Amino acid sequence: MNTVAKADPAQSAGPAHPLAHRRPLGDRTFQVLALVAGLLVLVILILIAVSTAQQSTSWFTTAGASGIFSIDWDPANNHFGAMSFVFGTVITSVIAIVIAVPVSVAIALLLTEVVPRRWSQPIVYVIDLLAVVPSVVWGLWGILVLVPWLQNSIYAHIGNVLNGVPVLGNLFGPPISGAAFCTAGVILAIMITPIITSLSREVIATVPAIDKEGAYALGATRWEMIRGAVWPHSQGGVLGAVLIGLGRAMGETIAAALVIGSSATITSHLLAPGYSIPAVIANQFGEASGVFRSALIGMGLFLFAITIIVNLVARGIVERSARRMRGA
Amino acid sequence: MAVTANPGPGQPTVDLREPAGWRRTKNQVATILMWAAFAITLVPLVLVLYTVIQKGASAISWQFLTGGPIPPNVLPLGVGGMGPAVIGTLEITGFAALMAIPLGVLGGVYLNEYGATSWLAKLLAFLSDVMTGVPSIVMGLFIFTIWILHFGYSGVAGAFALACLMLPIVIRSTFEMLRLVPDSLRQGSYALGATKARVTVTVVLPAAIGGIVSGSLLAVARAAGETAPLLFTILTVEATNTNIFSGANTALSTQIFVNATSPYVGAESRAWGSALTLIAIAFILMIIARVVTARFTRYTR
Amino acid sequence: MDQPENEVLPKLHVPSTALDVPAESFASPAVFNVDGVSIYYGSFRAVAHVSLTIHEHEITAFIGPSGCGKTTVLRTLNRMNDLIPGARMEGSIHYRGAGLYDTAVSPTAVRRRIGMVFQKANPFPKSIYDNVAYGPRINGIRGKGRLDEIVERSLRQAALWDEVKDRLGKSGLGLSGGQAQRLCIARTLAVEPDVVLMDEPCSALDPIATGRIEDLMQEIKAKYTIVIVTHNMQQATRVSDRTAFYSVLRDEKSDTRTGVLVEYDRTVNIFENPKDDRTQAYVTGRIG
Secondary structure, eight states, X not given: OHHXXXXXXXGGOSSOOTTOOOXXXXXXXHHHHHHHHHHHHHHHHHHHHHHHHHHHHHHHHHHHHHHHTSSOEEXXXXXXXXXXXXXXXXXXXXXXXXXXXXXXXXHHHIIIIISOHXXXXXXXXXXXXXXXXXXXXXXXXXXXXXHHHIIIIXXXXXXXXXXXXXXXXXXXSSSOOSSXXXXXXXXXXXXXXXXXXXXXXXXXXXXXXXXXXXXXXXXXXXXXXXXXXXXXXXXXXXXXXXXXXXXXXXXXXXXXXHHSOOOOOOOSOTTSOOOOHHHHHHHHGGGOOHHHHHHHHHHHHHHXXXXXXXXXXXXXXXXXXXXXXXXX | OOGGGOOOOOSXXXXXXXXXXXXXXXXXXXXXXXXHHHHHHHHXXXXXXXXXXXXXXXXXXXXXXXXXXXXXXXXXXXXXXXXXXXXXXXXXXXXXHHHHHHHHHHHHHIIIIIITTSHHHHHHHHHHHHHTTSOHHHHHHHHIIIIIHHHOOBHHHHHHHHXXXXXXXXXXXXXXXXXXXXXXXXXXXXXXXXXXXXXXXIIIHHHHHHHHXXXXXXXXXXXXXXXXXXXXXXXXXXXXXXXXXXXXXXXXXXXXXXXXXXOOHHHHHHHHHHHHHHHHHHHHHHHHHHHHHHHHOOOOO | OOOGXXXXXXXXXXGGGSOOOOSOSOOOOEEEEEEEEEEEETTEEEEEEEEEEEETTOEEEEEOSTTSSHHHHHHHTTTGGGGSTTEEEEEEEEETTEETTOTTBOHHHHHHHEEEEOSSOOOOSSBHHHHHHHHHHHTTOOOHHHHHHHHHHHHHHXXXXXXXXXXXXXXXXXXXXXXXXXXXXXXXXXXXXXXXXXXXXXXXXXHHHHXXXXXXXXXXXXXXXXXXXXXXXXXXXXXXXXXXXXXXXXXXXXXXXXXXXXXXXXXXXXXXXXXXXXXXXXXXXSOO
C-alpha cells in the first residue's frame, strides 16, 4: 500500500521505466473514498460534541454550576437543575445491571459450557430476538401491561409487607406506583441482556480448551471447572461487557420514558415514580425553547460524554485483562 | 488373545461412583440456575410477542396499513389508517440505509484493506466500537442542532440520525468479515496484475458479501424500530409526505410513542397495530439476514 | 465381574494386534485392564482393539508414529475423551477392578484418582499457590495450614519448591515452560492421585527441562503409577518399565487410518528384542 507506493521509483518521475506506471486514477479515488468513509466516524463524534456543546452554552451560562447541579427542575420559572435526572439515570441503570448481569452471564455460560453446539445457536437466536423488539414496543408493553400488573399484583404487596421495616421499607415501602424507578430498571434489564450475553459469550468462548481440561483432569465438576479455569480467564472481559451494558442502560430512552413515571424527584423509594436524562429529553424537548431547550441539549451532551467514558473504560479493561492473561 | 498376561480385572478395590454431597449438589444447582436464567429471559419475550400479536392482529387490516390520514386520538379504530406512518418508516429507514451501508462498507474496507495496522485505522476501529454505544437520543439531538435549526424538519433529517446509528454497526461487521477473507485470495488476484481497488471490489468484497449483507440488514432492522432519533427530526405529523427532503414526516415508531400514553381506546389499538407492523418489519429483515448468513457465508470464525 | 460391554465387541481380532506376553509371572498388581478397546470419533474409528494391562508403580510408555492413537488411548484412561463431542468407546477398561465406563461411574471421581499432565503446560491464570491448592480446595480441604502443607509438599515433589517458594503469590503464567510444566505436575500431585497420565509432557521443553521432569518421574514412581505418551524413543528407554508400541493400519479401500497396538512388553524387550517387524523398523528408525 503506502509503503509500496513510496518505494516505487516511478512516482518520482524520471525517464519511464518499462515496468513503471502511475497508479490508475480509479485506484487512488477508491482509496481516498475509503479513507473518507473511515474518517466519518471521527468527524461525527467530534461534531456531536461541538454542536451539542454550542447549543447548551446558554444553559451553562445562565444556570451556572450551582444551578446545573441543583435538584430544582421547574421550566416555568427557569430553574433547570439536572440532579434528579442524573439520580434517576444512575438508579435505573444500576437496577438494570443488578438484574441483567447474573442472568446474562449465566446464559453465556450455559451456551459455552453446558449445551451441545447444535443447541446453542437456536438459543442465541432467541436471546437476540429480545434486541430486535424495538425500544418503543417494550415501552408500549411496559406502560399498558407491565406497569398495571406490577402495581396491583407485586408492588402493592411488597409495599404492605415492608411498610415500616428499616432500610427495606425505605427502598420498597409505600408510596408505591407502577410506573417507577424499579419498573424502568426491569425493562432496561430486559433490553441490555442480549448485549451483555453476547459479549460475555465471546469472551468465555476464548478460554482455551486445554485450561478447561486441566481442571477436569483434577477431578473438578463442571461448576468447579468454571470457577477455576473459565472465570479467572474471563472476568476482565465480562466486566467490560457489563460496562458496555451499563452504557446502553443509561442511554436507553423511549422505554424508560414510558414507564419511569416522569417525576423529577430524588427519593430512596425505588417503587416511586422518577425520571432519567434520556426520558426527560424525549418527553419535554418538543415544547422546549431557549434556555429550556439548551438545558435538555446540555443533558444530552452529558449523556454522550458519560457513555463515551464508560465505553472507553470498558475497552481499556478488556485490553488490560487480555494482556494480563498472556502472562507477566 | 494372550489371556495369560491378562488375568482379568478381579474384584473392584475402588469406588468410582459420583460422590454424593455438596460438590455434586453445587454443580447441579449451578446447571439448573443457568437454565433458569434462560427461562427467565423467555418470559418477557413470550409475553411481549403474545400481547403485541393478540392486540395488534385485531387492529391490523388493509385499511390500517395503507389508509390515511392518521386520525386524532379520540377517534375509533375504523377511521383513517396508519398508511402515512408505514410510508414514512419505509422511506426514512430506506434512505438511511442508502447512505449508511455504502459508507459503512467503504469504512470497513479502509480499516482492513488500507489502514491495516496503522495507528489511524486502529483509532478509527476503536472509535467505531465506541460509537455503537452512543445513545440513539444523542444522535437525534445532534441532527437537531446541526440540521433542523438551519433547514427545518424533514424525513431526510430523520434518515441522517438513523444513518449515524447504522454507520458504526456496518463498519464493524464489514471489518470483521473482511478480516476472515484469507490473504491467499488477495494474492491470487494481485498476481494477475490487478490494482488494489480492483482486488478489493472484485475478489475481497464478494468473498465476504454474505456477512456484510446480513450485518447491514441487522443494522437496518435495529434502525427501523428506533424512536428517539426521530422525535426531534421529523416532527411526527398525520398526513403522508412522500417528499423526504422537505416538510415534516411521520413514522410507526414515533406514532406508537405518541399513542402509547393516550387515554383513548382507538389510539391504544393503533399503537398495538403499529407495534405489530414494526415488529414484523424488523423480524422479516432479521430472518432475511439469517438466511443470507446461512446460505452465503463462506468464511466463519 | 461380568462385562456386558464385551458382547457388543466384534469378534474380530487382527492377529498382529494381539498382546505379547510379558515373561514375568511376578508382575506388580494391575491398575488398568484394557480389553478390546476401540475408540470412535463420530463414525471414524481412531483406535481398534487395544488390550493391555498397566501395572502399579511402573512407568508405562506409549510410543508410535503420529496418528497411531496413543494419546487417544491415554485419554480414555481417565475419561477425558468424554469431553469431546461424538467420542465413543467400545470394549472395556477396568481400573483396579472397577469398570471405568460403567453407568454408575462418575468421570469426576475417576479424574480425581487418575490425573493428567498435558502436552502444553496449562497453569490456570491464578497465583502459583492457588494453582496447586485448586485441586485440594475443590475436594473440600480448607484451612491455611493444611493447604500450605499440601502446596509445599506437592511443589517439592515436583522439584519446583526452591525456585518458586519466594513468589507463591505470583501468577503461574509468568513461569518458564519447564517450570510451568512442573507446576502442572505439582497441581496434579496435590490431589494425591493414584495414577498420573502424561501426554507428551516434555515435547515443548528444552533438554535440561526435559531431564528435570524425567528425574522427577523416577522420584515419584514409588508413590504413583505413571503412563506417558512420548514421541521421543530415547525418553521411553530412559524412563519407562514397559512400552506399548502403536502403529497405523491403513485401509486402502476406504483410505481410513486406524491406530492399533502392535506390541507391548518390557521396555528393554521392545527396544532390544522386538517380536514384531514393525516395532523393529520403528525403534531402529527405519520408519517414522
